[in-house]
Amino acid sequence: MKNNKSVFLILGVIMLLNACLVNGAYISSGKFPEGIMTVALAIMSFCMAYLSEHFAAKDERAQKIRERGVFVSYFWMLGFIIILMAIVNPYVGPLQLSGYHSLLLIASLYISVVFLNMVYYAKKY
Structure with a gap:
């Protein structure tokens, strides 16, 4: 499992550098960060x-981490969606986002929150 950890770290660094480059260009031009x-x-x-070392064993601890991470993420996402609906209200909201940008933001938040919750519960259990 040590090999998987290094692969994920390398991919994470490559994607983080790519994200900084792409989003930096969008932000510097004053546009919504598409990346x-x-x-x-x-x-x-x-x-x-x-999490690769925690998920290597197919035991009930790994299953509990997955279940709890996804379950709690549901409530986080409900909160994010309510906040986004208040902020991106077309009549009185301060932000004007297209439907694509709103869905992109929600999907990105969901992916991040699910895995960050799994890390939290891996440390807790």
Whole structure:
């Protein structure tokens, strides 16, 4: 499993550098960062590098980490969606986002939150 950890770390570094390059160009031109999904994938890779040794054994601890991480992420996402609906309200909201950008933001947040919750519960259990 040590080999998987190094692969995930290398992929995470490559995606993080790619995310910084792409999102930096969008932000410097004053546009919405279209490459925000690469940030989420970099977070996922780093989390999987940590979790690979925990998930190597197919025991009930690994199953509990997965179940609890996804279960709690559901409630985090409900909160994120409620906050986004308040902020991106087309009538009184301060932000104007297209549907594509809203879905991109929600998907990126969901990927990040699921894996960060799994890391939290791997440390807790």
